[in-house]
Amino acid sequence: MYQVKTLVAFAALVMVGVGGAQKVQRAGVNIAGFDFGMTIDGNFTQSQMVPPLKSQGGPDGIGQMQHFAKGDSLNIFRLPVAWQYLVNYKLGGSLDSNNMNVYNELVQGCLGTGALCIIDIHNYARWYQGIVGQGGVTNQDLTSLWSQLASRYKGNSNIVFGLMNEPHDLNINTWAATVQACVTAIRQAGATSQIILLPGDHFTAVGGFSTGSGPALVGVHNLDGSKTNLVFDVHQYLDSDSSGTHTECTHNGVDNLQTLATWLKSNGRMALLSETGGGNTASCQTDVCAELDWMNYHNDVYLGWVAWAAGSFESGVFSGHTYELDLVPAYANGKWTDKPLVSSCVAGKFH
Ligand SMILES: *[C@@H]1O[C@H](CO)[C@@H](O)[C@H](O)[C@H]1NC(C)=O
DSSP states (O other): OHHHHHHHHHHHHHHHHHHTTOSOSEEEEEEESBTTTBOTTSOBOGGGOOOSOGGGTSOOHHHHHHHHHHHHOOOEEEEEEOHHHHTTTOTTOOOOHHHHHHHHHHHHHHHTTTOEEEEEEOSTTEETTEETTTTSSOHHHHHHHHHHHHHHHTTOTTEEEEOOSOOOSSOHHHHHHHHHHHHHHHHHTTOOSSOEEEEOSGGGBSTTTTTTHHHHHTTOOOTTSOOTTEEEEEEOOOSTTSSSOOSSOOOOOHHHHHHHHHHHHHHTOOEEEEEEOOOSSHHHHHHHHHHHHHHHTTTTTEEEEEEEEEESTTSGGGTTSOOTTOOOOEEETTEEEOOHHIIIIITTTOO
């Protein structure tokens, strides 16, 4: 009887938590398409790109975001794009005004929802096979890009600068210097307070971040030496090899998140899970929901999550077969319908 009473009291406390402030600040979805044609070694084939824009003959990425914001209360979107596209293949050159105008339509559509909008340079720390700042192209080639993007978007506090998608197979200490150069360039361009996302090695995986990339990146700082709004950028997939290429999930990733949370807390820092996800399957609904719900209770160190992915995943090279991690909502008769993983977990856990 004593035990039963204790359990009831405990359950009541948990209920208070659920109804209270126990949730992350930000939840949303990646809106992919401007990155299609990019390989993990930084090759880019523009003919495979599918801008998620009706004006470009592509899917209605802006409508998707409006739906996610209004219908699901989601409030962060990540907008992957190829570096080569923004400068029209001119390394270290000016932003290409035509291409920037096309990409900016998606950025403005995102901003119009009131959400945070992440500009994600989706190049795996590479320009073709060369690693930025370590044998390939120079840090200045990348800081030139970021300086121009920061100048263009410095007036909008809802822009987030995602320095680089999934660096891998590089020297992390040398990479930390590249990340520092980008932060300095962005702040010097006048974007003094927007969030900047700092990615690590190993595809910026959550697992191992606290012993590898984290310690290397922890010293990256703003012009005044502070770390304000410098947020670690981490990814995690829950399939058998953690690659995000299978529809079934095998684990919920909470162990890795816990290890990183302890490190973040001891360093007074935060992280954003800017890619996670799974198939629209029972196993992934169980595991992704468990992962995201755990984050709600650790919102002191986790800003939130951005699921992979909606946008153009039912078009171009992906038309005719089902993409494993497809989160594109269906549109019919004036109504959007979410994929099950979105309704149950990505939006469903953002209570
Ligand atoms: C990238 O391009 C190089 C040079 O053409 C090629 O050797 C390599 O296989 C390409 N990478 C991928 C992933 O296609």
